[in-house]
Amino acid sequence: MKIKPYDYAPVGERVKNARVMRELTQEQVANYIGVNSKHLSSVERGERGLSISSLMDLCKFLDIDADYILFGTITRDNNNPFNKLLLQMTPEQSQYAEELIKVYAKSCGIFIK
Known part of the structure; x- marks a missing residue:
């Protein structure tokens, strides 16, 4: 199987x-994620990629989802009122909130798989 080269430019x-x-x-970002600024510069120009650990550190430092960096998809929006509430909940509380939303959605004729 031939591996297709990846286009790092959008990332x-x-x-x-x-x-x-x-x-x-x-330099600030590079220092935090443990690479030199030349490497980060080449990443930003689309010439190189990041290791998984560097990507994870980058996402933490910039407070951004890996889905956005890799695919351009925003999966977490902290300005969304629902997300603001969920961020304040314990995992157990957010699980109950999810169940309530599913019940409400079903009552509206929206079926979640």
Whole structure:
């Protein structure tokens, strides 16, 4: 099986956008994730990728989901009122909230698989 080369350009662009939005330098981010600033620069230009551990550290530092960095998909929106409430709940409380929402959705004719 032939492995298709990956286009790192969109990932690099999202990394750069997230960094710039938080007004951080490449050096600050690079130091936190344990790479040198030249490596981060090449990531942002789409020339290289990040290791899984560096990606995890990057996501923590920039407070952003890996889904956004990798795929451009926002799965967590902390400005969403539901998410703001869920962030304040214990895991058990958020599980009960999920069950309540599913029951309500079903009563509205929305069926979740």
